[in-house]
Amino acid sequence: MTWRSFQTGFVGMVILSFFCTGCWDATEINELGIVVASGADLVKPSDPHSNIKAYVQVALPSQLAGGATGGPSPSGSQKTFVLEEGEGPTAASALTSIQQRMSRRFFLRDRRVIIVGEAYAKRGLSDLLDEMIRNPDARLRSYILVAHGVTPNKLLKLAYPLTRLPADAIVELEQSHQAITINVVQFVKVLTGKSDPYAMGIRMLNTSSGKQGRIFELNDVAVFKKDKMVGWLRGEASRGFFWLQPQSMQLRRNSMAVPVPGGGWVTSQLVILNHVILPSWGKAGPRFSVNVEISDDILENMSRLKLDQSHDVKIAEHAIEQSILNQIVALLTTLKQTYHADIVGFGDLLFARYPKQWRTIESHWDQVYSRMPIQINVKVHIVRSGLIGDSVLNKSTSQGR
Template sequence: MWRRFATCVSIVASSLMCTGCWDSTEIDRLSIVTMTGVDVAEDGQSVLGSVQIARASELGTTGGGSPATSTGSAKAYLVESAEGPTEVEVMAKIRSSLPRKLFMGHRRVIVIGEDYARRGVGQLLDEIVRNPQSRLRTYVVVAFHEQAQKMLQVPSDLNRLPSDAVVELEQSGSVVAMDARRFAKQLTSHSDPYAMGIAMFTNEMSEASPEALTLENIAVFQRDKLVDWLQGEAAKGFLWISRDLRDDSETVTLPDNRGKVSVRLGSVRTSHHVKIVRGQPELNINLHAIFDINQNASRLNLLQPNQMDVVRKALQAKIQSQIASAMQQLQRDQADPLGVSNELFKYNPGLWRRLEPRWREVYAAMPIHYNIDINIRNAGLMSSSL
C-alpha cells in the first residue's frame, strides 16, 4: 500500500517539474525563410546572399475560408539581402537587421547565381550540410544567365509564395528533381553534379505578374564549378538518361511529308553500363519507353502495324538523336554527371586506378553505343486522323 502511494506521489511530483517545450518559439516571433539565393557581389569577391521570408500574417484565411492574400501578391513575402565575406557572415547580417529570429527549417529552394556557380559552390554546400536548421531535401537550382537575387523577387500567379511554384515544377516529373542531399552526394563522389536552371520569362497573358519563373536547361558542373548549360535537344536528351523523366509528350515529324504524330509517355526505363573492350572502357546506354498516341495529324492508319512502325521508328530516331546530342556535349565539356566514373570505380577498381590521372581525357574519347527500344501500345479508338 505504501509502495503504491509513494509511486503516485513520485509521478505527481515529476509532472509538476515538467514545464512544456522549454525552447519553443511562437510563430509570430519567427522570420520563416522559404527560399534563399546566393550571388557574387559587385566587388567580385564578397558573397551577396538573399532570403525570401513569408509574411505569416498574410498567409492566413479570412472568416469565409478564402485566402487573405491573393495569389501572385508580393505582399505574401519579402526579400532581404546582405553582403559579406562568407555565407555565414551574410546570414548573420540579415539576421541582425530583422526584429525576428530567422527560421530555416521551412526553406524549400536554394537558388545559385550563375556567376557564383562558375566560381564554385563548395563553400555553400559545406554551410548547408553543417547548418542544423537546413533540410537536405531542399531543392537546388541555378539561375540561368542571371542573379539569384532577382529570381527571389518574381511572384507567381498560382502560388502566394514563389518557392511553392518552384517546388511544384521540380515535382512535376518533367524536369530534374535535384535536392541538396543528392547534389552533395554527387559532389563527393567520382561523378559531377548537375541541377535545373531557373529562368525568368515574360508572361504576356498575365496582367498581375508580367514575369514568371520556369525551369529549363540543365546546369552541368565539373566538380563544384559550373562549366556549361545543356539546352534544347541536349537538355531533353539528358533528361531521358538521368532517370528523372516521368511525364512527357513528344511530337514527331514523319518522313516523306506524311504529317505529325504526338505521343504521351507511359513509362521509361534507362540504364548505362561500362564495358571493357581491349583494356579500354566503352559506354552502353539502354532505354526502353512506352508511349500512347495523343494526336494523329498524319495520313497514316495507325491500326495497321506497318504504318504504326513508321511512327515508332521516327520516335526512336528522335530520342536517340537527343541523347547523342547530350552525350557529345558532355564529352566535349569533360563533365560526367551521368556517373560513368562511379560505375567504372565500382566494377573495375583496378582499371579505374590506372585511368584516374587522365580520366577526363579518356571519358571525352570513350565510344558510346545506344540501344533505344520504343513501344507504342495504344493507338486510340480512331485509326486515322479526323
C-alpha cells in the same frame, strides 16, 4: 500514510523535478522568421573574388492565414512575404548580416528552394554547401536551382499569380513530373562520388496579362565540373539528359512532335520509360552500352501514316526512336567534347563494377571519358494510337473527293 512515508514521497518528487527540464528551448512562432526560400549571387558578377550577396524570402504568417489554400494572397495586393538581403565574404557571413538586422530568428527548416546566380555557380558552390551541411537548422532536402538570364533576387521577389508564396510555385514546378530535380543531399552525394553534379535552370517568363506579373520556367540544365558550373545543356542535349536519368522512370514528360517520312508530324506521349546503362572493360579500356526502352501513346497524327496498320506503326516508332537517339547523341557529344563533365554518372557505375581497374584511370578519367566508346540502343513501342488509324485531315479529304 505515515508522516515518514509522506516525507519520503515529497523529497522524491522534488528530486525528480530537477530532471524535468520542460520546453526550455521552445520558441513561439511569432518570434521566428520562417525562411521558405533563399538565394546567393556575387555582388559584382564580373569579379570572381567579389563578396557574396545572400537573399532570404521570409513568409508573413498573418497574410497567409486568410487566403484560400494554395491560392494567392487574400487581398491580391498584400504581399505574403518579405525579401531581405545581406552581403559578406562568405555565404555564412552574408546570411548572418541579414539575421543581425531582423528582430526574429531565422527558421531554416522550412526552406524549400535555393536559387544561385550563374556567376556565383561558376565560381563554385563549396562555401554554400559547407555552410548548409554544418548548420543543424538547415534543410538538406532543399532544391538547388541556377538562375538563368536573371538574378536570384528578381525571381525571389516576384508575387506569383497562382500561389501565395513564390517558393511554393517553384516547388510545384520541380514536383510536376516535368523536370529533373536535385536537392542539397543529392548534389553533395554526387560531388563526393566519381561523377559530376547538375542543377535545373530557372528563368522568368512574361504572362499574357501585364497585371499578373511574370511566371517561372524550369528549362535547360546547368552542368557542373565538381562544384563549379561550366555551362548549360540546351535544346536536344537538354532533352537527351532526361532519357538517361534514373528518376525519369517515374516522370511524365511533355509530348514530343516528331517528323515522319513522307511529310507531316506524329505527336507522342511518354507512358513508360526504362533504361539500363551497362559498363564493360576490355583490352582497350572501359566502354558502355546505353539501352533505352519506351512505351508511347500517340496524341496526334498529322501525317499520311495509317496507324491501324502495323507497317505504318513501325515507321512511326522508328521516327520516334531516331529523334530520341539524336537527343542522346547531342547530350553525350556536348558533355564529352565541350564540358568534359560526367553528369550522367558513368564514373560511379565504373567504380561500382570495376573498382580495381578504376584506380588505374582515376587520375586521368577526363581523358578516358572524352574518348570512351558508348553504344546507344533505343527501342520504342506504340501502345495506343487512338480510335482511328488515319489522320482526320486525310479522312475529310478523301470524303470530300
